[in-house]
Amino acid sequence: MAVVVQVNFPMQGPWGAEMAEAFRGLAESINEEPGFIWKVWIEDQSADLSGGIYLFETRENAEAYVRMHTERLAGFGITDVTATFSDVNEQLSTLNHASLG
Secondary structure (H helix, E strand, O other): OOEEEEEEEEOOOOOHHHHHHHOHHHHHHHOOOOOEEEEEEEEEHHHOEEEEEEEEOOHHHHHHHHHHHHHHHHHOOOOOOEEEEEEOOHHHHHHOOOOOO
16 A cells, blocks of 8 residues: 655755755655655745655555655754655545556
């Protein structure tokens, strides 16, 4: 069953186009993660928060990615990382135009 993960963490920028340029290599590497389907990058400059909403093929893939990503962020001094995991109801999601694969 597909799993959605939302990851949030504090960040001081960059934002917008600068973020896209700075993190292009990271974005490309995420495509290679086991079970990865897609990611929506999220940012809230007014709250100094960043993160993403991800879709993975399995909970195991999602949990492994979050463990690795949390360690990577800690290497940048970011330790206040939150993640929520939710199973996807594929029948209803497809009815509402979700792209699940």
